[in-house]
Amino acid sequence: MSDNRLKVVLCWHMHQPDYRGPAHSDFQLPWVYLHGIKDYIDMAYHIEAQEKARAVVNFAPVLLEQIEAYVEQLDGWLKRGERIGDPLLAGLAGPGLPLDDGHREALLKACLKANEQNLIDRFPPFRRLADMAKKALRERWRIPYLSDRFLTDLLVWYHLAWMGEMPRENDSRIASLEEKGALFDQQDRRALIEVIHEILAGLIPRYRALAEEGKVELSTSPYAHPIVPLLLDLETTREAMPEAALPKAKEYPGGEPRARWHIRKGVETFERHFGFRPKGCWPSEGAVSSQTIRILEEEGFEWAASGQAVLHNSLSQHHKARELPENWVHRPYTLAEGKTRIFFRDDGLSDLIGFTFSDWHADDAVGNLIQHLETIANSTSCDPDCVVSIILDGENAWEYYPKNGWYFLSALYQRLGDHPRLELTTFAKSIRKNLGIPPSIPSLVAGSWVYGTFSTWIGDRDKNLGWDMLVDAKKAYDKALQEREYSPQQLDELEMQLATCEGSDWFWWFGDYNPEAAVSDFEKLFRAQLTHLYELLGVAPPAYLSRVFAHGTGDPAKGGVMRKS
DSSP states (O other): OOTTOEEEEEEEEEOOOOOBOGGGOSBSOOHHHHHIIIIIHHHHHHHHHOTTOOEEEEEOHHHHHHHHHHHHHHHHHHHHOOOOSOHHHHHHHOSSOOOSHHHHHHHHHHTTOSOIIIIITTSHHHHHHHHHHHHHHHSGGGGGGOOHHHHHHHHHHHHHHHSOHHHHHHOHHHHHHHHHOSOOOHHHHHHHHHHHHHHHHHHHHHHHHHHHHTSEEEEEOOTTOOOHHHHHOGGGHHHHOTTOOOOSOSSOTTHHHHHHHHHHHHHHHHHHHHSSOOSEEOOGGGOBOHHHHHHHHHTTOSEEEEOHHHHHHHHHTTSOGGGSOTTTTSSOBEETTOOOEEEEBOHHHHHIIIIIGGGSOHHHHHHHHHHHHHHHHHHHTTOTTOEEEEEEESSSSGGGSGGGGHHHHHHHHHHHHHOTTEEEEOHHHHHHHOOSOOOEESOOOOBOTTTTSSTTTSSSHHHHHHHHHHHHHHHHHHHHHHHSOOOHHHHHHHHHHHHHHTOSHHHHHOSTTSOHHHHHHHHHHHHHHHHHHHHHHTOOOOGGGGSOOOOOOOOOGGGGSSOOO
């Protein structure tokens, strides 16, 4: 086999925001464990099953901590009957169910949050239960008449529908429950909880084993997933959007120390779970600036990655568009005299997987992707320094594919792995094989993988209000730490609470173009987290934190969890 095959990197970013309430109280939304039993388990299995499969898997540190928290809670329930701090999972576990109509209504709504075609219609018993639940929500007088047996069956089927294909095909307990179909008892509920516990408990060891085998390169992101360039300088928004409206605040106070804290805490969390230091970093949302890359290099990272539009904007500062180097996106770069390699996402190929191929036959989809890669290989003459970076969300796309992307992912790894002109590899391995000196960019135009800008997190009225609230809280934090005495334990708690408030996902969801329910969930939780920070400081929270400030009426593609680049 030729040594100058075109290097292809599949980089899957696994990220969920911190869904725990203030002080790490109950989980407000169930997406960590649901994606755990469906997507994280299946994504690992596909790599295990194909001998030549290789990938980069990036775990947001706060996701690792939440997986760990679920494992501990389920272990406590199974061994000692301790309470589970997730309403949906606690409802499944039982033995009792909520008595009041409000909580029962909340369970009905929660059990309808699933893809209609691939998660509900696929299972006729679940479809019938879902239809009954919808009718009860339309005619709310029916809710008190719904029996515990109905709610139990609905909860069991919801979790069976969210189950990944790997456990569905290989765990006899899942097969037995699906065959039974109805009238589930407490023994059935416990068996399902045991399956969920085993899957979640095995996730991190499974990915660690893949890393030790050399099939996966594991990388990390800053701890609570903040937009690092905006912590460093809000004005960098205008590098790609010169006319953008900005918050009233001129800066985020102490932004660089906070950025470094998130980077270092992210590495520390990663090391605690996987036992080694990562070589690479996917900055939260691929958000970079020249200063961000310099800091990542100073913190010891060999590589980072961002979006194609960031590279285009940056190269266009120094070249006319028609003079850009051929295959300019398919190679790593360095910043000025730096050493950290920066890889840039091929937006077209990545978006095909995220938004287009779900409606195609798997063989046609993979064939189309390979055709694109062969065209690139032809145009680069298999230049050994070329790397095609396919980077996308590792969890949210698959519910739009038949059988959780099973056919597509199986064919993807097999056909790419067997292709004589393509080499599945990782970013770290591609750096070691790189023969030439990578091209240098004098400076970066700050932006993210979404549109090459920060418009998803700043510039909108509601987003800017969120930033002003966060800046107010940081000023109160800094002032209180100067004027008051806190114990070491209190200081740690304050620092972690501030980190939660600095996460990017709050700002992602603010904006009227997003769905009403999602905006409401995140807006309410953001205000609760900021309020708790003031409470920990012993400072009265501003009155505006008691008022709703963001609404949503939109209906974006894929529910808004992903964006086309």
